[in-house]
Each structure stands twice: as structure tokens, then as C-alpha cells.
Amino acid sequence: MDIISNLALGFGVAFTVQNMFLCFIGCMIGTLVGVLPGVGPVATIAMLLPITFGLDPTGALIMLAGIYYGAQYGGSTTAILVNIPGEATSVVTTLDGHQMAKQGRAGVALGVSALGSFFAGCVATIFIAALGVPLTRLAQLFGPAEYFSLMVMGLVFSTVLARGSILKALLMVFLGLLLATVGTDLETGQERVTLGIQQLSDGIDFAPLAMGIFGFAEIISNLENPEARDVVRGKIGKLLPSWADIKQSTLPVLRGTFIGGLLGILPGNGAVLGPFASYALEKKIAKDPSRFGKGAIEGVAGPESANNAGAQTAFIPLLTLGIPPNAVMALMVGAMTIHGIIPGPQVMTKNPDLFWGMIASMWLGNAMLVIINLPLIGIWVKLLKVPYRLMFPAILIFCCIGIYSINNSVEDVYFTAFFALLGYVMIKLGFEPAPMLLGFVLGKLMEEKLRQALILSRGSFSTFVERPVSAGLLAVAAIMLIIALLPSINKKRDIAFQE
Amino acid sequence: MTDQASTGPDRPSGISGRMTQDVVAGLFLIAIAAFFLYHARGLPLGSLRAMGPGMLPTSIAWIMGAGGALLMVLSLISGGAVMTRPHVRGLFFVLGGIFLFGLTIRSLGLVVAGPAAMIFASFATEEVRPLEATIFAVVMTGFCILLFKYALGLPIPVVAFM
Secondary structure: OHHHHHHHHHHHHHOOHHHHHHHHHHHHHHHHHHHOOOOOHHHHHHHHHHHHHHOOHHHHHHHHHHHHHHHHHHHHHHHHHHOOOOOHHHHHHHHHHHHHHHHHHHHHHHHHHHHHHHHHHHHHHHHHHHHHHHHHHHHHHOOHHHHHHHHHHHHHHHHHHOOOOHHHHHHHHHHHHHHHOOEEOOOOOOEEOOOOOHHHHHOOOHHHHHHHHHHHHHHHHHHHOOOOOOOOOOOOOOOOOOHHHHHHHHHHHHHHHHHHHHHHHOOOOHHHHHHHHHHHHHHHHOOOHHHOOOOOOHHHHHHHHHHHHHHHHOHHHHHHHOOOOOHHHHHHHHHHHHOOOOOOOHHHHHOHHHHHHHHHHHHHHHHHHHHHHOOOHHHHHHHHOOOHHHHHHHHHHHHHHHHHHHHOOHHHHHHHHHHHHHHHHHHHOOOOHHHHHHHHHHHHHHHHHHHHHHHHOOOOOOHHHHOHHHHHHHHHHHHHHHHHHOHHHHHHHHHHHHO | OOOHHHHOOEEOOOOOOOOEHHHHHHHHHHHHHHHHHHHOOOOOOEOOOOEOOOHHHHHHHHHHHHHHHHHHHHHHHHOEEEOOOOOHHHHHHHHHHHHHHHHHHOOOOHHHHHHHHHHHHHOOOOOOOHHHHHHHHHHHHHHHHHHHHHHOOOOOOOOOOO
């Protein structure tokens, strides 16, 4: 059994004292930022990148991964206790989770969500381990045309998943692609749109862009629309679900894990869709759908499992194809490149320690999270009572220090301020930043693959439809776009996002 | 983040005289496209067989600009959410705080840059309590120095003026 020997190798790497410690730190920080609304994993990882410079690559990635899935756990705590999603993916949990909390069953909601997430995390770990090898083989068969079409599909998917108008999301993708062209041209060495600014000759850095938009612009937007914080008062109640609760949640957890895990693999941040899909499914097959929205435990168990499974399988496109499916994974690319590792199919063969160690650390991290999350809930509740007027200056200074430390560069701080302004304007104009960021992240690689493909085909675009895999990927993209644009589906999509 | 588009009152533009969100959004994209077209004008386009450095910036800018125009036209026909006023206070103090940090971190160090940025930024909300903000800023800066400089060993200047 290859998987077992591979996983054994991974556990050997993950269970060293240093890596276990880093995993723990990552999970703690992740839970913290997940709990705090207004600080996301993107800004946090960008902020903490400089800390990982001194670590070995495996340790660094284990810690960053811990922050990422820790944030998914923490986000649900806030969703249940305060009725605002700590993370975008826990929006659905607010529906029934907070109702359960109001009925004095906050503890059970938190318990079910943690245990469901843990189960989903375990399954997803095995899933990644099992899919890693075959997908990597597949990736080695991919030529530039297939890569390009796969990324097109990812970008289309990200626009379909964005809130609001698809046209606007699509335009944001183009804006991201446009920003990615800034810098020295890879083939001719000519500077493009650098405005004579020296820092821009290497292109726009991802960290200032991500931090400006997801860190600072969010702060300004949050100050503008203060959220009513409705922290559950009174007792949280017992944490362990009763036998009846467990029986009621088992099938939703299984279904949620499956849906979330499957959607998570899709490039284009399919992971965010998981909780919505799982909630919709549970509501549809429930004997009494009217219970949903009034504290149905299935409405917490399913989406929370889907959320966590998707967050983890989102690593698959990164580790096997080298394509980051969302902004967090793009930062992982940054972290890997800093340590001289180029993400892609070769990671598994060239750095098996890193690949399997990281996968094993995910299981370890999930186990730690159950332990961190449940007993520490009291602390998180206290933290949630810290008013935003103190929270945001603290976030600001952490971000400033983080962004300065990446290159010890004051210019980066100014760039971040500029992107904060851009991000705020975008929010004001009703643009979703996520598709823009993904376009930016994939832009350079897409240009490279497009050029290669066209050189191979002597300038003919037909190569993208003549190669069967590439044609298939593009067809999927086109079908998704058409379906999403159909008026009837479009309306349903609006409702789904409003829910 | 709330979706302003769904909360804003639906009003046909032109009649009220106020710009809809999408008209401004279209103008915003057209402006960025024009900016890129201007700055990429000297770059050789090349051919499809051998793309030059100017090919992608130019073509993407054209597509985005056209999309922006489409967005404007659609909004002029069917209306949509009206622009809401920008939160000038938040923008000014948050961005100002970041700039203060950038201005002072090299020359004066974190001891000054930290409190300066935090106290200034605190005024971004109406709820600011100056004394509380000051104490908090000083304590947080101390914590950051301990954490980033000593615990994590980042080469960040702490007291640069001495």
C-alpha cells in the first residue's frame, strides 16, 4: 500500500517536536483570526510571512496551513455565538447555529461543528493522500494548452461563485489579469507599465495587494457599516452533543464532507460553495424543512463539515498542479517560492517530506483544533467583547509591521495604502475583490502558458479546442457561465447568496 | 461585508440626476483601461505566433474598457443602486495612519511609529476615546516590540533616533 507508507513518512515528519509546535501555533493563530470578524486568513498569512523566513520550508508551510484551516474552525465559533460570520465560509452556520445558541444549545452547536469538522478533516486528509499520486501523474500529461484552459475554468468558476453581478465579477478577473501584466516581460525583458518605479519591475507584490484589499480596505468598510454584535449572553451549555444529536448529525456530516471535499478540489475557490450546497441539500431532504433557520442541528453539522473538507481539499490543485485555487493558496505559493520550492507536480517527487509531512500535519492540526476550540471557548467569547474601536488599530499595526518586514521596505507600506484605497473604491462600487485577486494570482502563469501554447500551435487558437482535455475544460467553463447567466438560475443564485 | 447594491434604493438614473453605482463602476474600469493603454502604447504587440510584451496588457485593457462601457450602458438603461457617500473619515485616518507608519519607521523606529500610526488611525471612528486609544497604542506597541523584535527576531527598527 503506497498510501500507508507515504502517510507513515508524513507522520514521521509531522510528529517531530518542532513541527508539532509550529502546527499548534498555526492552529492557535488561525482560530484567533477566525474568531475575530474583520481579520481574515489572507491578511494574517500575508502578515506572518516574514516570520516563516527563518523556518525550514516544511515547518513554514505546516504553520501557514494551520492558520488557514484553524481560521475555518474559529469562524464557526463566531457564527454561532455572535451571529456574524467570522469567515466568509461560515455564513451558512449563522442561520441555524445562532438560533441553537439562543435556545441555550450553543455548546451543542459548537461541539457538533467541531466534531463534524474533525471528521471531515480526517476524511479530507485521506482523500488528499489518495488523490495526490494519480492527480500528479495526470498533471504531468498536461501541456500548456491544458493548463491554460484549466485556469480559464478556475477563473470562470470564481466569477460564478462571486456575489452580485456576473459581468462585474468577470470584469474584476480582467482587472486582476491586467495588474498581473505589470513588471518585466518574462521573454523579452522589457518593462511593462512600471511607471519607472523600481519596485514594480518585478511586478506587483501579492502581499501588499492582498493586505491592502483584505486587511485595510475591509477595516474602512467595517467602520462604515458597524455590525450589531449580538454576543450570546448566559450559559453556553454542555459541549458534548447527546446521543440523539449525534444520530441526527451523522448523515449530514457524511454528506457535507463528501460535497465539500468534492467542491474544494475545483480551481476557482470551490470551497466556498460547499457549505451553501450542503445546507441546501439538508433542507431539501429533511422531513420537516421548516425547522431550518430555527435551530436545526443538521443545518450546522452538514455545512460545517463541508466547510472544513473543502478548505483542505483546496490544497489539491496547489500541490498537484501548482495552481492556487484561492488567495490563501496563492500566499502559500509565495511561501514555497521564498524557500525555493516551485509548486507543481514535481513537489511530490522532489520534496516527498514536505508533501506528505504537510498532509499528515493537517490531520494532526485537526485533532489539535478540537482540543483547542472546545475548552477555550470562554476565552474566545471574552475576545469577541473587545470593541472594534480598539480592535482595528491593533490589526492596523500588525499589518504595517508585517508588510514592512517582508522586504524591510517602506515602499511596500505605501503600496499597501494605495491598494487599500483601490480596494475601498472597489467595495464602494459593488465589485467583489476575490475574482480580481484570483485573476492576479493566475495572470503570470496564464500568460506564460498561453504564449507557449500558441508557439506550439504556430499562432492558432484552435489548439485549445482540438486537444480533447483542453476542450473539455473550456466546455465546462462555458456551460457554467451560461447556466449562471440564465435568468431563472441567476435569480436563484441571488437568493442563495442572500440567505 | 454588506452588499450595498442590494440595500440601495432602486431608482432610475437620469431622472434623479444622481449617478448609479454601475455607471461610476464603468467609468472606473474605463479609466484604468485607458491608463494601461497609455502606458503600454510603446510596447511591441508581436504576433499570435510570437507574442510581444504589449499584446496582453493592450488586449486585456481593451476588453476591460469595453466591459466597463457595457456596464455603464446597462445601468443607464435599467437603473440600479445609487452611489452611496464614501466614508471619508475612515479613509483619511486609516490611510493616514499607514502613511505615518511608513514615514516614521525608518527614521524614528517602532517606538514612535507604532503609537503614532495607532493613535491617528483610532480617530477613524466616531466612537474614539483619545485617552483609551493612547494607552492602548502604547501598550500594543510594547507588545509588538517584544513579539516581533525579541521573540521572532525580525529586523525591525525599534529606536532608530538614538
